[in-house]
Amino acid sequence: MxxxxxxxxxxxxxxxxxxxxxxxxxxxxxxxxxxxxxxxxxxxxxxxxxxxxxxxxxxxxxxxKSFEVESNIHHIKPMGKNEAWALFCIKTFPWNARKCPQELEDLAKDVVESCRGLPAAVMSLGGLFSTKDRVGMENNLQ
Incomplete structure (x- = not known):
């Protein structure tokens, strides 16, 4: 079928x-x-x-909601600032030994701050910015 x-x-x-x-x-x-x-x-x-x-x-x-079965809730805490920053750099800057270029650091940290410690947001934005060259990244971050 x-x-x-x-x-x-x-x-x-x-x-x-x-x-x-x-x-x-x-x-x-x-x-x-x-x-x-x-x-x-x-x-x-x-x-x-x-x-x-x-x-x-x-x-x-x-x-x-119980979903009509035995259930347990596990509350996941947001990542700390350092952990979120490290994850963003790993995802975003593979071309630069996973380190943020100094000239982009302030803007990139603002992006990470806007993710509020949510790993999915950090990964998504990191992945998005990783596809940009340096000029494209600067334009997107500004």
Whole structure:
């Protein structure tokens, strides 16, 4: 059967049949509402051998929802300034031995500060700026 032409019910049934005799871990990253969970929980909770579903979210009310299963909330603290700066430099400046050029340091530190210690933000902006040459980076940072 072609996945593209399958109905929602057929897809869920196929997933249930595949997962019911397996152990697995599913990660739902950056969840903003419970609709996704409501749509797939029947397939994910069908395992007879046990499974783990890890949900990441920045929204406290989503984290606090029980999702109808035993759940634990792990609060992740933002990175410290030094850790965020080191990560940004590793991601952004591979062409300069992973060190920020002195002439860009003030601007780059402002960018890192705007990430408020969120690793995903640091990685995203670092990755974006890593594709720029020095002039392009200066233009983007200003």
């Amino acid at each position: 072609d996945l593209i032409t399958m109905s929602y019910g057929q897809l869920v049934e196929m997933l249930v049949n595949y997962l019911e005799r397996r152990r697995y871990v599913v990660v739902l990253d950056d969840v903003w509402d419970t609709e996704l969970w409501n749509n797939i929980k029947v397939a994910l909770l069908s395992s007879q051998l046990g499974c783990w579903v890890i949900i990441t979210t920045r929204m406290e009310d989503i984290a606090a």
